Amino acid sequence: MKKPGTRHRARKRAVDLLFEAEAKGVSAAELVVQRREYVREDESIGVINDYTATVIDGITADSAQVDAVIESHLTDWKLSRLPAVDRAILRLATWEMFNSLDVDPMVAVDEAIQLARELSTDESPAFVNGVLGRIVELAPQVRAAQAAQPAARPAVEPHASE
Template identity: 75%
Template sequence: MKQPGTRHKARRRAVDLLFEAEAKGVSPAQLVTERREYVRSDESVGSIHDYTATVIQGLAEDQSQVDAVISSYLRDWTLERLPAVDRAIMRLATWELFNSLDVDTIVVVDEAVELAKELSTDDSPAFVNGVLAKIAELAPQVRAAAATEPAPGRPEQN
């Protein structure tokens, strides 16, 4: 059996933190900050991988847009009715599809399906795959549009 890689572990930790933050009604970005502070005095908490923090911070900034995209592809479901872990997985994957330019869209979808197999119900992997496959069709256009936008603090190129 193949051992999970560093990014897979970072994604899984991000899903865990997203799930926990939603259950507690706190910001996932705040949870990451607290955990990074807490690990300094108690290493048993486990450090937060930089990729986990990047994804969580990105989601904190883009969650309403991510949720709107996911919701637009749900059929006979609402985002609120989904199992919380499926919501976390799809939020993570949708953010990655649009923002992680160094990760191929197929890899993002495959990783999300693997997380659903590990963490959710028997029906979740197929459901997650179906929704994310449709969202993945948008990813090239979103990534291309983002690449043409100037970075914050950088002047536009003419």
């Protein structure tokens, strides 16, 4: 099996932080700030990748919209009833499909399915694929609408270091 890349590890860390934040009832963005402070004292905590922080900040800022999109694409489910890790994966992929301009939306879907394989139940990859397969159809329109609004918060642009 191929070794996971930097972006995959950044996404996995984002899912971990989203999961932890929900379990603790705190903001994932606050956890990123906290971890960045802790790493100065204890490097074993691990540095938070810039892409992880960008994704977490974006999901935190757009949480109501991201959750509304996911909820509207669930069939016979409520977002609150899903396993927490599946919620985190769906939030990550949905935000990334709509906002990370250097990531093809289908790559975001594929990465989410892989994360579901690694972190969740045996049924989760197929479930995540089904939900995101419906959401991905919106990505071109959402990206075009954001590009047409110059006052809107900028989407994630490629980083030279990646």
